């Protein structure tokens with residue numbers, strides 16, 4: 331019930347279409363009740379009359395035949411219109427679910443993303459979402475249609491011949507028992523099969539992402555083995571699911587066969603005893619076939635619905651997380667101050683409780699000041715940086731802008747004030763111009779080119795095969811690390827945000843590229859509050875102050891000269 335309420339929630343906006351489809355369904359059922367009657371009338375006239383009377387009734391029979399054609403056509407037209415409407419509405423719901431899941435994905439916290447398998451998320455967003463359409467179309471509408479037909483036909487049959495109707499209905503409880511037994515079994519097995527398929531997808535995704543590593547260390551055989559194990563597990567999970575389905579459908583078919591045989595035998599006796607006319611027996615048999623059809627559909631729906639439910643549950647699981655997140659998020663309304671001091675006040679942070687990464691970190695960066703964070707790998711530098719755009723929030727203590735806790739601002743407003751340049755330069759698989767333009771919506775070509783000039787990127791971009799229209803990123807024209815980094819800087823220039831965060835922007839560069847990047851970095855830091863994780867001495871010369879972070883503690887703060895005089899970590903690494 332809870333599941334259905336959530337599924338129908340996605341179709342609420344289409345209530346008019348859903349209502350129209352239900353109306354068409356009622357009309358189709360009514361037409362189905364009339365369908366066998368013209369034939370029955372013809373047959374009864376024939377069996378009541380002798381040969382000469384039949385010849386007299388030629389035109390009347392032609393009339394019945396025309397009526398038969400009309401009734402059958404109307405039934406078919408109504409049925410098709412109803413189906414088309416249900417399919418289209420089902421697809422609209424599917425699109426709505428996908429939008430919701432993708433929206434969730436875009437807002438997901440970095441912390442949650444790190445705990446997730448990309449393949450699994452992709453599988454849920456693209457494949458599992460189909461379950462909503464299936465449930466709406468085959469679950470809901472087939473169920474309502476079958477129930478309507480069942481009730482209507484049974485009522486009419488009951489008026490003709492009660493013993494026959496009772497025999498027909500005797501199969502229903504047996505079918506329900508079979509459905510009750512197999513339904514949960516199939517649903518559970520379908521869930522396991524989907525989980526197994528999604529791990530296969532994850533393995534493929536991981537292999538694609540780590541191909542250089544796999545090939546470089548000649549681990550192809552190992553990976554192939556891992557994949558085989560996972561593919562085998564998926565195979566046996568799917569096979570178990572389908573085995574249950576096959577046994578289920580076979581049991582249903584046997585019950586149908588026994589029921590039909592019993593009714594044919596009994597119906598012939600009733601006609602012989604004069605309790606039924608031949609025409610009415612024909613109507614009865616036609617109804618019987620139409621009655622078995624919805625029962626058969628219901629039994630299929632049972633297995634389809636069980637499968638789809640597992641998928642829908644997996645999607646709703648994600649969306650439920652979103653609700654929990656949104657409740658935590660409480661959009662801040664406080665106005666962001668323009669030029670303001672950035673301060674850390676006794677910040678503690680841990681990814682896993684009991685394993686603190688930052689201890690009582692206190693630090694102040696004045697407006698326009700630039701600070702470099704240094705320290706051994708794993709000291710928590712990246713973590714500290716990620717607290718500023720609120721990719722992460724402190725466990726205790728606070729990060730403040732102009733004395734106000736960041737949590738009081740809206741995340742989006744805050745992030746508009748921050749430009750990020752990360753160690754691994756992030757490029758989208760589109761043109762150079764679009765990659766730079768990503769920094770500011772609606773940037774013109776002139777804006778983009780001047781940002782590229784400021785980032786010392788214009789010259790190399792012009793030498794690319796299609797200049798600014800060259801496609802970069804995945805598999806396209808290869809850029810050097812230094813070139814990629816300058817595109818990232820150009821993007822940050824374009825964004826023109828007052829706070830600049832850089833995570834080891836120069837550590838992967840050779841000396842020549844470093845000089846180019848540094849020249850542009852110097853321009854970019856002008857008048858911006860900058861926090862930069864860096865190691866290279868040349869880079870450290872560019873900043874006002876240096877902060878040493880060691881195992882999550884701030885151990886030294888000062889200018890390069892002051893720290894050298896003190897003779898701590900900084901003097902040790904620079905001496906080396």
Ligand SMILES: Nc1ncnc2c1ncn2[C@@H]1O[C@H](COP(=O)(O)OP(=O)(O)O)[C@@H](O)[C@H]1O
Pocket residue numbers: 441444681682687705706707708709710711712713714
């Ligand atoms: N997503 C994460 N989940 C759990 N632990 C993490 C995560 N990211 C980093 N860590 C751990 O936090 C510590 C600090 O990491 P990080 O801030 O990346 O260090 P740095 O940038 O100084 O090298 C390390 O011990 C690292 O293993």
Ligand SMILES: [Mg+2]
Pocket residue numbers: 711712713
């Ligand atoms: Mg780091």
